[in-house]
Amino acid sequence: MSANPGTTSFSAVETQPWETLQRDQEVLLRRQLNYLASHSDFYRAKMKAAGVDLAAVQTLEDLSGLPFTCKQELRESLGAAPLLGLHRAAPMSEIVQVQASSGTTGSPAYVGLTRSDRKAWSEVTARGLFACGVRPHDLVLHAFSMSKGFVGGVPIYQGVTRVSAIDIPIGADGGADRLLIAARDARPRCIVGTPNFLLYLASIASDVVGLPATQLGVERLIVGGEPGGGNPAIRSALEQAWGATCCELMGGTDLGCVYWAESDDQRGMYFVAPDHILVELIDPQSLALVPWTEGATGELVYTSLQRQASPVLRFRSGDHVTVTAMGGPGGRTTPAIRCFGRTDDMLIVRGVNIFPSAVQDIVSAMAPLVGGAVRVLADFEGHTTQGNLKLLVERAPGPDTQADAQAARQVEARIRNALSVKAEVHMVRYGFFAAPGAQKVALTLRQMPDING
Template sequence: MQYRRPDALSKKDAPCWHPVEMMPLDELRKLQDEKLVEQMAYLKGRSEFYQKKFADAGVTFDEIRTVEDLQKLPFTYKTEIRESLHAKPPFGLHLAADRKDVFQMQASSGTTGSPSYVALTEDDAEMWHEMDARCFFAAGIRPGDMSLHAFAMAKGFVGGLPISQSMQYMGVVDIPIGADGGADRLLRAAADLRPRVLAGAPNFTMFLAEKAPEILGVEAKTLGVEVVLVGGEPGGGIPAIREKIEKLWGAKCCEMLGGTDMGVAYWGECHHQQGMHMVAPDYIITELLDPETEKVIPFTDGAEGELVYTAIGRQANPLVRFRSGDHVEVLGTTCACGRTGPKVRCIGRTDDMLIIRGANVFPSAIQSVITGMVPETNGVMRVYADFEGHTSQGALKVLVERGPARSPADDAELKKSIETHLRNSLAFKADVRIVDADTFEKPGAVKVALTLRQLPENLR
């Protein structure tokens, strides 16, 4: 496989990376139906995992002829994938390609349990790069650009090597330092090389910008970055956080969304910044699931639900009706950019959601409120879930860093103000504790965990 797609540089002035992104929906549905039939035939002959799963459900592969037919099938859950990996290491019972054809492996970050180890054939790896390139291109990144890599490069995380490979695939020169290299080295590379693009987790890109005056003696917005591409954790779609990133870097901030079991990124935000488009409908069929009824609902403006994915054209680890755990709101179904994929904003993950006196609360939504209260707050918070599971009848404890210029003598007033904002915005009762600015560890190579199950030593 070539590092760079042969025609990459010729795409610089194209309206999108691949025409399928702008394909009329009726034509796209025909394409998906055709590829779905081919994928079912492939699984019928090669997947021990789905042969058993379909038989147990009383459904045959030949019954699945259209996207609508997918609703006859059971869901695939993350726990099943972990059990499959344990039953037949290293790539599980759901490996549907010959081991000799496995070209590469990747791993999830493992933030919700043991990492998932994902096998890729050479064609699968190229598919991953193609999906990423569409996301990058939508954000305004172009062949010939230079990008400073600020996602973690260690631990096999897909934000590392695969992002670097995908940048090369689309003709971008990636500076592969990674968050693991530290703020000092990243910022000095930015000053030396003046990359047009910065790619990293939203909280870490903010942290980098805030450290620039200390490390370089100049503000981050003087370093020439024009596009900040973020993903891997909530934040890029939160208006207050996005605005802060853009102000600090003097650049446009766009986010992307994906997941290791299906790829790196396949939802990408265009320059209109009105939500992330599904840019890979020829590789992934996406259903929107009502969280209450677990029934499929249409992608219409304002709809909310969990994303469910079925791979098409995938060889090594193809999944069917995979419950992603990502809850999204549909922000639109048309866009001035011409892309026909629906636009979504990720509200949070099933694993993160807390139920407080019957109200569904995502920590990322709390973060949005707290960030919107800067400079009274420092924009930094943690939920302290001092109860078993995800449900509580008590007030939710929220730890919030006060703004650096505020006096601790005014904490009672700030506490009341935050609790009122949270109640009015998110309809739950909070018990807020104000803590010093910079109490919590600054963002680094790992994702920021917004929920704590134990208090840090300095707060006990």
């Protein structure tokens, strides 16, 4: 069932009572586990090694007795049987689409979609886009990357068309100038893209098209793909730069394009895929389940419920979140979250867990004392150091370097007070870091760049 433009949710599933959703999820879970038992060599072998009988899982509570699936297992699976891995559970003759991760840690991770999977991805992505404000017949300027098979490309396009909106598929790879010219010519109501790239587009709009971003007709900014959308300072800067409302969404290559999305209440991203994905919250240290209650924190764990080609079972996402609401306006009943970091981004500095996104939140809020852009310099092996937290921080606009020492001291003090670690700040010129584009912004550097060049 699809929504009409006056409603706040795209599907009736999003407003079903939580208890009803859980009963339906149990039915879907049993079907999915039966499917895995008969179609997945990967999960048959994994469960046999763990001494687990999938047929014994009858309730959502039983699911917690199954082992987790980790990202490294999927990488090894893909390496053992390219293109789609040992965990491919549908014949290649039924695969109609292949998507890829950004491949920031090596070769991209590929996932396959059957016709049914593709339909499900489009449906759930449409729910997320609708929650964020896309409506039928809207013009949507596509500023995520359209190349390399990323899920922000073709799957977002498919979700936009599922809403019955009109995608303008320029893509970040088409270049900032072309995107801004399209914005001037088409005056789209919505733009989708990464937060840092949309900030950059706004900063050069007057130079490129002779108009500030606030005069390009955009009413809704829909951001995702990297940290920043939930950062109050970055969000405020985006909304002021464009004169538009900013909403955040989140997904991932292994499960779908979008399955968390913010609504007009802006309390966090609501889960929009309860009939396609089962989500658990766990303590990342003890691995115990964490109840879904407002204020709870933990790591998200996902299980596919209707997936054919590349299903996952109790997949540890590495996304660390805070639950910001349980249900919301318009009858929404699912949890809402903010993501504050990822396991593979986390650094341990003198025994303190540090997420680069938390550093970004602090420094970006210190503008105009500093420019707001920051990178964490992790010039050590692995993720643990007994040294100080090293940061490269862009100074405020202008050539004056006389205030660098004082600005660095203030950043160091703010980091120490907020994160309980000693920081070592190196100031760099404004605009030192490459302008955002098709690639996600990497907040961590592994070696010191030439900051005097």
